[in-house]
Amino acid sequence: MTKALRPGLYAITDSQLTSPATLIPSVEAALRGGAVLVQYREKSAPTTERLRQALDLQAVCANAGVPLLINDDVDLARRSGAAGVHLGQTDDTLASARHLLGENAIIGITCHADLELARIAYHAGADYLAFGRFYTSGTKPDAPAAAPTVLTEARQFGRPVTAIGGITAENGEPLIRAGADMLAVVGGLFGGTPDDIERRARTFTRLFQQHHPLFSLSR
Numbered sequence: 395m396t397k398a399l400r401p402g403l404y405a406i407t408d409s410q411l412t413s414p415a416t417l418i419p420s421v422e423a424a425l426r427g428g429a430v431l432v433q434y435r436e437k438s439a440p441t442t443e444r445l446r447q448a449l450d451l452q453a454v455c456a457n458a459g460v461p462l463l464i465n466d467d468v469d470l471a472r473r474s475g476a477a478g479v480h481l482g483q484t485d486d487t488l489a490s491a492r493h494l495l496g497e498n499a500i501i502g503i504t505c506h507a508d509l510e511l512a513r514i515a516y517h518a519g520a521d522y523l524a525f526g527r528f529y530t531s532g533t534k535p536d537a538p539a540a541a542p543t544v545l546t547e548a549r550q551f552g553r554p555v556t557a558i559g560g561i562t563a564e565n566g567e568p569l570i571r572a573g574a575d576m577l578a579v580v581g582g583l584f585g586g587t588p589d590d591i592e593r594r595a596r597t598f599t600r601l602f603q604q605h606h607p608l609f610s611l612s613r
Contacts, residue, residue: 397500397521398461398477399554401606402430403598404578406465406558407451408533409436411584414443418450423588425458427595431576433480435465448474461500468494478521480504483511488518502556507540509547516551523548524578527559528569533580542572549573563597570605577601 405424412420421432434451436444448464452474455462461477464470468491471479478500479491491501502522503515512523525544527537537559548555557566557574562582569577583594602609 397498399500399522399576400430401554401575401609402577402602403428403583403595404431404433404556404558404576405429405583405595406433406435406533406578406580408580408584409438411581414439414447417447418454419588420584420591421451421454423591424583424595425454425460427592428599429460429595431461431463433463433465433578434476435580437466444470445473448476452476463500463502471495471499478502480524488515488520492519505548506538507544509544512548512551516553520553522554522556522576523551524556524558526557526561526578528557529560529562529565531558531560531581533559542568545569545573563594563601566598566601567605570601575606575608 432455434448448470452462463478463480464476465480466482466485468479468486472494478495480502481491482504488501500521502524503520504524505511505515507525515523525540528540531537545555545557554575555573556576556578557569558578561577561579566577577598584591
C-alpha cells in the first residue's frame, strides 16, 4: 500500500443515500466502523453547497485520521484541502490533477475491467487502481462488468487495487481473496440510521481482518 492508503472499506457518499442532513452523521458512522478512505461524490448540488460539504467532511476525516478524496473535481479537492481526487476516464488527466494538487495528493483512477487502462494509469503515477462493476450496481448500472480475475492480474502493477460496483458485506469476500485491497461501497454501506451504517462498516472491516494478508500489518 502507498501513501496514506490502507486495506479496508472505502466509503463513497451518494446524495440519494447521504442527504445534506445525514451526510456528516453517516460518514462519522462509517469511520467508527473502520472505513479507511472516504470519497465525496456529489454531482448536482450548487458549487457553494459542495464546497461547504467537502470542508465539513474534510474536518471529520482529518479528525479520524482518514483521507478524504473528491470525486472527479480537482479544483474542489484543492479548495477543500482534501487528500486527493478520484478520476474517471473522461475527467481531468492525472498529470493535470497532479500539477494542481501536488506530489503528496492521493489520485485514484477508474480502470473498469481493462488492464491496459490500468497500465496507462500506473505509468502516469496513479496511487490506486479501481476496477468494476463486479455486481449489479444501482449507482452505475451501465458500467461494464468486471470479473474478479482482473483484481488478481492487476497486482502486477504494485499499486493498491480497489473493487467497486454492487458490493455488499455478503459478496465482498471473494473480491478480497481475488486481490482487492479496498472495497469501494455506496449502497451496501449507506442508508438507514448511523447505527445501521456503523454495523455494516464493522462487518466489512471484519472481512478484511479475516481475508486480507496485510490488514493487521497496516494497523
